[in-house]
Amino acid sequence: xxxFKIPDLIRRDMLPGVKAGFVHTQxxxxxxWHFEPGAQxxxxxxxxxxxxxxxxxxxxxxxxxxxxxxxxxxxxxxxPGLSHSGRALTKTYIIDVFYPVREDYxxx
Numbered sequence: 101x102x103x104f105k106i107p108d109l110i111r112r113d114m115l116p117g118v119k120a121g122f123v124h125t126q127x128x129x130x131x132x133w134h135f136e137p138g139a140q141x142x143x144x145x146x147x148x149x150x151x152x153x154x155x156x157x158x159x160x161x162x163x164x165x166x167x168x169x170x171x172x173x174x175x176x177x178x179x180p181g182l183s184h185s186g187r188a189l190t191k192t193y194i195i196d197v198f199y200p201v202r203e204d205y206x207x208x
Contacts, residue, residue: 102123110208115140117139118133119134126201128197129148129205131195133194133196134192134193135194137189137190140188141185145183148198149177150177150197152175153174154193155172155193155194155195156193157189158190159171159187159189160187160189163176163178163183164182164183165183
């Protein structure tokens with residue numbers, strides 16, 4: 101068993117105003133995202149299932165062209181291959197779970 105202290109995870113600068121830390125298992129990746137107000141994730145798609153959990157803040161999540169304003173306590177399941185993007189409306193903390201492992205995030 102591996103135990104992690106979330107505040108101790110290395111927070112990498114991923115995009116302007118976006119930092120993240122990651123935990124990888126054999127089958128999935130958990131991402132801990134910290135967004136400054138106005139920070140954006142550009143439109144993209146990937147072959148992973150993704151569950152986005154808004155822990156605090158407000159986040160405009162656009163999936164397959166439909167925007168939803170998500171708030172603390174909201175969760176969204178994004179199917180593989182769907183185009184999606186996002187914008188932090190406030191300082192926002194998000195936990196994403198990806199299956200299978202995000203190899204592109206391994207080592208970050």
